[in-house]
Amino acid sequence: LSRPAESRLRPAAAGIQAVAQRAGVSIATVSRSFNRPAQVSPATRESIRRIAEQMGYLPNRAASTLRGQRSRVLGVVVPTLLNPVFAECLAGIAAASSEGGYSILPATTHYRIEQEERAIDELLARSVEGVLLVVSNPEHSQALARIRERRVPYVLMYNRHPAHPCVGVDGERAVMEMVDRLAKLGHRNIAMVSGRLSASDRAQQRYRGYVSGMRASRLASPALLEVPFVETSAGPLDELLRGRSRPTAVVCSNDLLAIRVMRAAALAGLRVPQDLSVVGFDGIALGKDLIPMLSTIVQPNGDIGRRGVELLFEAVASGAPIGPAASVDLPYSVREGESCATASLR
């Protein structure tokens, strides 16, 4: 009856204008009925709601964002989604954001600094209201500088730095305690395996914890085994485990590495934990299902994300930037697991 030709072309692209017309009100009233329901009479509001729903009306977010208001989007920058740690974290972020009516715009850096900057620019261009990120090194991060320049609230995850708001766990202390634990189990020759230290401050913290822990137990720290890429770790690990002075326990900088070590051990004919104790760091869910169950330091990955989102929401609500004082160390826990036991006699 009304406009057959046009309605055929764009059957469901109903805009606020169309809804207003059908409801016999102005577009302002339609807008208000969604954004400030209290300011609209119940009858009008209900009528608009019904008509909007029937027309399949969806408010155009690009328009409301442009209008200078809130984009209702948070940006997320993580190294990769292939490590369950970050996937779990992103899941927490996604859940918390969604509960708060926000969407997320994720970007991955593959541990590359230049990608961090690219990602941030993209997010800023899209008017994100806040950013959650994991950077290589907060100290010299150009990406971080760009965010601050723009005065967009941000929270670092997993990173730790006195000048920035950070959410994570005290990895140094956690590893120190773990080393202490191993020492108490009789281990003297405890090795550490890590990814590239230069690629992440988390690895550096954990290594510091290892060194402190060894020193506290008056043990000599063998050289750190740095494995640049998890994919090519088999060779070096095999060497470590077949060497004449092989360790009785291996502390790994992350769970993915720990799993590799367990496999390398099996291939080298070592039983875990009887011949070799292996402990990880991260607490990825899958570790619980392994045989033996991975003993590890469990970070609350999902909660780290959730907490970051909460901080961002507070900042958005208050309009105040998030200072370093808002940093929080979430509690970690130790999963006893089955991959760690009393030192084997040599």
Add this chain to the structure above:
Amino acid sequence: LSRPAESRLRPAAAGIQAVAQRAGVSIATVSRSFNRPAQVSPATRESIRRIAEQMGYLPNRAASTLRGQRSRVLGVVVPTLLNPVFAECLAGIAAASSEGGYSILPATTHYRIEQEERAIDELLARSVEGVLLVVSNPEHSQALARIRERRVPYVLMYNRHPAHPCVGVDGERAVMEMVDRLAKLGHRNIAMVSGRLSASDRAQQRYRGYVSGMRASRLASPALLEVPFVETSAGPLDELLRGRSRPTAVVCSNDLLAIRVMRAAALAGLRVPQDLSVVGFDGIALGKDLIPMLSTIVQPNGDIGRRGVELLFEAVASGAPIGPAASVDLPYSVREGESCATASLR
């Protein structure tokens, strides 16, 4: 010198207007220099580029999206990010999108239908140019209907349906072949363990493949063991493996389940693969590092995502919708692994 007060307030929120002014050209020229460089004289273009960079100018995407052009965003809807299958897939999508200059807006449904619809509405409201999704059941999906209504290009991933463009693998055939393989290894009592069939058509396909495979080998299919939640699978699995007529091989509908089965087997005192063969489906990366290495049907998860993005890009470029004819079965492969062997004698 110029406007100290204002420049202090918004140090880096340079808009196109500011750039144009500094460059002594109109905003139209600035816009063109980025979007249609060929239409601007090299000298002007270069001058604008330099000034824009120095001012930290980032084009406001909300504005360009609103103006009716391309949002350069793709929507993604997956059940969860906690299953590495979807994390791997999302990583592929993210990489391909980024290469093409697009961002992604992900949403998770937790296998809940109503969440599918919510997610789609959110994406549509944000003017995504295309959607990649995994739905529970393409047949009656209201979410799918809403996308089609809007004429937004979309591609289903993992799902298979004659009326929609789908990217995935032929799971039915894959499982059938796997069963054939097991039968040739001497297995007669082959069980299947699956998540809720009603929650995903993938599970249904794989189950069909199992039934066909068993029939083809003239074997009786024991009742399917349906495990609603992976988290509570331990009890039922234990029962299956300790039963008097326990299987010599178990086909699992996905890798996460297979890993649980391997653990349940160990706890029941069964050795894998000597006493029990276990095969999975999905090919998550971690399966390779397990002991024993998980034998499984490997789907190219990252490529499924990449391929979906490519289809979307083509649709965007051509303006034509993607028809069911564009559906593609990507090749799967079998990872021999170490969790599968000749049937044990009973």
Add this chain to the structure above:
DNA sequence: CTGTTAGCGCTTTCAA
């Protein structure tokens, strides 16, 4: 409680 109106920053005809 509701309507009118002025843009948000950008892209794109249409002219020059």
Add this chain to the structure above:
DNA sequence: TTGAAAGCGCTAACAG
């Protein structure tokens, strides 16, 4: 090759 100008759909004063 460049500029002027018209909105994209929406929100937020400001009136009534």
